[in-house]
Amino acid sequence: MGVLDTIAGLDSPADGADGGLTAHFQPIVSLQRREFYGYEGLIRGPVGTALRNPAQLFAHARARGVEIALEIAAARKVVSSFARLGLPGMLAVNFSGPCIERLAEHPARALGFLLESTVAPSRVVIELTEHERVADPTRLMQRLASVRALGIGLALDDFGDGHSSLRLWAELAPEFVKIDKYFVAGLHADPARFQCVKALQQLGSVFGTRLIAEGIESEADLRVLRDLGIEFGQGYLLGMPEESPARTSATWPTAW
Numbered sequence: 001m002g003v004l005d006t007i008a009g010l011d012s013p014a015d016g017a018d019g020g021l022t023a024h025f026q027p028i029v030s031l032q033r034r035e036f037y038g039y040e041g042l043i044r045g046p047v048g049t050a051l052r053n054p055a056q057l058f059a060h061a062r063a064r065g066v067e068i069a070l071e072i073a074a075a076r077k078v079v080s081s082f083a084r085l086g087l088p089g090m091l092a093v094n095f096s097g098p099c100i101e102r103l104a105e106h107p108a109r110a111l112g113f114l115l116e117s118t119v120a121p122s123r124v125v126i127e128l129t130e131h132e133r134v135a136d137p138t139r140l141m142q143r144l145a146s147v148r149a150l151g152i153g154l155a156l157d158d159f160g161d162g163h164s165s166l167r168l169w170a171e172l173a174p175e176f177v178k179i180d181k182y183f184v185a186g187l188h189a190d191p192a193r194f195q196c197v198k199a200l201q202q203l204g205s206v207f208g209t210r211l212i213a214e215g216i217e218s219e220a221d222l223r224v225l226r227d228l229g230i231e232f233g234q235g236y237l238l239g240m241p242e243e244s245p246a247r248t249s250a251t252w253p254t255a256w
Contacts, residue, residue, distance in 0.1 A: 020046035021074060023081035027239035027246070028090065028212060031226045036248055038090025040127065040234065041078030042241050071099040076113040079124070081243075083117045088247060091119060092127045092155060092176075097134035100126065104143035107150060114152075121151035125176060128168075129157045137171045144172065158214070160196065166203075174209060176232075181215020184235070188220035201228060219253045 025039040045051035051060060061070040075093045082091050095103070103111060114121060126147065134140055148154065155176035156169060160183055169177060179200055187193045197213070204211045213225050216235030225233055237253060239245065 019073070021077045022047070022243060023074075023078045024241035024243055025082065025085075025087065025245045026234060026241040027249075028092065028232055028234050029238045029249075031213075031222070031230055031233045034252060036089060036239075036246075037232055038092065038123075038125075039082070039087055039245065040092040040241075041075075041082060041094070043074035043077060067096075068099045068102050071095055072103070079114050079117050079119055083119050085244060087245070090123055090125055090153075092125045094127045094129050094157070096130045097128060097140055100128065100140065100147065101143050104146050107146045111147070111150065111152075115150070122153075124151075125153040125155050127155045127157045127178070128172075128174070134165070134168060137165065137168050141171050155212070160200070169203070169207060169209070173207065176212055177204065177209050178212045178214050178234075179230075181235070184213050184215045184221055184225070185217065186221070188218070188224045194224065197225070197228060197230070201230065222253055 022044045024042045024044060026042060027036045028038045028040060029035070030037045043054055043057070045054070045057040051057040058067060058070065061067045071094075075095065078093055079091070108115065114124060128134075144154065153176070154172060154174040155178060156172070156174050157178050158180045159169070159177045160180040177200070179197060183193050183196050183200075187197060201211060203209070210231050212232040212234055213230050214234050216222050216225065216233045216237045218237065222233065222237060239249065
């Protein structure tokens with residue numbers, strides 16, 4: 001039975017099958033303190049199949065109408081793997097707006113796998129993906145209240161990618177906003193990108209939001225982000241997604 005057959009056969013999103021999913025973790029790093037702050041949990045499909053690629057995995061799930069069940073199964077796998085590895089710090093778990101609305105209908109039941117794990121809800125941050133699918137930010141905010149009452153935080157993913165909304169930021173009041181990699185790549189040599197990141201930093205100050213720069217792949221961009229005072233960063237330069245990631249870096253970028 002394939003991964004999507006397993007997911008499609010679940011009687012509820014709290015069931016335990018994972019269909020061969022594996023979790024990978026990419027570090028989120030404090031740019032000012034030069035230390036790991038936490039990890040983003042990422043999912044991969046079965047080894048040796050086309051569905052190993054997460055984009056293909058979720059595209060096939062969407063076509064079969066089991067995308068939300070897959071999202072919840074993936075989150076369950078990420079949380080259980082994070083707990084088993086004993087990783088420190090924050091855990092960011094990806095969910096779409098429609099999935100969050102589903103979770104909010106019965107949060108204790110849908111998130112039972114989290115409440116039963118050794119990972120405290122206060123260490124978990126839901127990372128809202130696919131902003132374009134959020135039709136009603138006010139309703140989503142109301143739905144999120146029951147989830148956040150459990151102590152779970154919120155982050156907006158890929159802010160500035162063309163689908164994100166300043167209204168979402170203002171209404172949802174997330175603890176974190178992740179700056180889209182478009183604005184990070186080549187930041188050191190692009191005055192327009194530099195000014196955009198500065199503007200997001202000012203918004204973060206207004207809204208009381210902590211910023212995470214995504215897609216850091218060059219030391220030059222890292223230095224600019226550090227000097228601007230951006231609090232956190234994530235990207236291949238700082239750590240690749242791995243099934244069993246390091247808890248600290250033995251080789252930070254030399255120019256940092």
